[in-house]
Amino acid sequence: MHVNSRSMIKYTFLVILVLTMLSTYAQVEDKKDIVVEKKETATADEENTVFTSVEIAAEYPGGTVAMDRFIKKTMEYPAVAKLQGQEGKVFVGFVVSKKDGSLSDAKIIKGLTPECDQEALRIVSLMPKWKPGMKNGKQVDTRYVLPIKFEIPEEEKRPAVGTENVRGVDEISFDEPAPVVEETYDENHIYTVVDTPPQPVEGMAKLNQTIKDNLKYPKKALKDRVEGTVFVIFVVNKDGSLVDFQVVKKSASELLDKEAIRVLSTLPKWTPGSNQGKVVRTKFVLPVKFKLPEEKK
Numbered sequence: 001m002h003v004n005s006r007s008m009i010k011y012t013f014l015v016i017l018v019l020t021m022l023s024t025y026a027q028v029e030d031k032k033d034i035v036v037e038k039k040e041t042a043t044a045d046e047e048n049t050v051f052t053s054v055e056i057a058a059e060y061p062g063g064t065v066a067m068d069r070f071i072k073k074t075m076e077y078p079a080v081a082k083l084q085g086q087e088g089k090v091f092v093g094f095v096v097s098k099k100d101g102s103l104s105d106a107k108i109i110k111g112l113t114p115e116c117d118q119e120a121l122r123i124v125s126l127m128p129k130w131k132p133g134m135k136n137g138k139q140v141d142t143r144y145v146l147p148i149k150f151e152i153p154e155e156e157k158r159p160a161v162g163t164e165n166v167r168g169v170d171e172i173s174f175d176e177p178a179p180v181v182e183e184t185y186d187e188n189h190i191y192t193v194v195d196t197p198p199q200p201v202e203g204m205a206k207l208n209q210t211i212k213d214n215l216k217y218p219k220k221a222l223k224d225r226v227e228g229t230v231f232v233i234f235v236v237n238k239d240g241s242l243v244d245f246q247v248v249k250k251s252a253s254e255l256l257d258k259e260a261i262r263v264l265s266t267l268p269k270w271t272p273g274s275n276q277g278k279v280v281r282t283k284f285v286l287p288v289k290f291k292l293p294e295e296k297k
Contacts, residue, residue: 078115240269
């Protein structure tokens with residue numbers, strides 16, 4: 001009987017020991033499952049991250065050379081910025097999608113002028129899909145900052161007002177106008193870039209002749225031998241009327257500036273500009289060059 005009691009105690013102790021080991025093993029397995037779940041959650045968060053630093057950067061199709069070519073071909077240098085000699089870089093930030101390389105959320109990080117900033121955003125909006133960036137061997141959403149350079153070609157740069165050579169030609173000449181394409185239609189907005197720019201009903205040649213016929217070269221400017229180019233900006237309304245005349249780049253004489261505005265303000269209605277198939281109000285810059293008659297020897 002005593003022997004049986006001792007055997008029972010040993011058996012009971014063995015059962016308790018086995019159950020304890022099984023319980024401990026189960027707890028370890030549970031902890032392993034918890035760790036795995038945490039790793040899976042971290043990976044899910046990473047899937048929704050927009051990275052600013054990656055192993056392989058997002059890239060324009062064809063590389064930098066192809067991108068530079070696209071920018072130069074697409075850029076429409078804002079007329080006012082060109083006339084004022086505005087040059088520099090606009091830094092545009094945007095997101096390159098990991099799914100298809102499409103660009104979104106474009107913003108100006110560092111601007112130049114309002115007109116140049118808008119043009120930079122327009123250029124980015126027209127870009128083809130990029131090659132997505134890579135991190136840990138996977139394509140990821142990437143934020144990219146692109147500098148877009150605005151530089152006036154040397155052949156288009158104008159001499160300082162008042163420094164033009166006197167060529168002895170009695171005329172007022174007109175350079176090709178450079179109206180400034182914006183993607184969103186706004187009924188009340190005054191556009192600087194449009195799909196179809198406004199133009200004189202009878203064309204630029206007739207406009208040139210009309211202004212010559214109506215111009216009165218200021219007597220004091222003639223006496224003082226003053227000549228130069230006056231750059232006038234105005235708005236072409238949706239009905240073709242011309243309003244809001246302003247000198248954006250003055251000549252060597254206020255008399256020439258006033259005469260240029262006077263003559264342009266007498267012009268008849270134009271054919272208005274249009275954007276996205278709709279008639280819009282448009283800003284227009286017209287350079288008017290005053291040249292002195294040749295002095296008789």
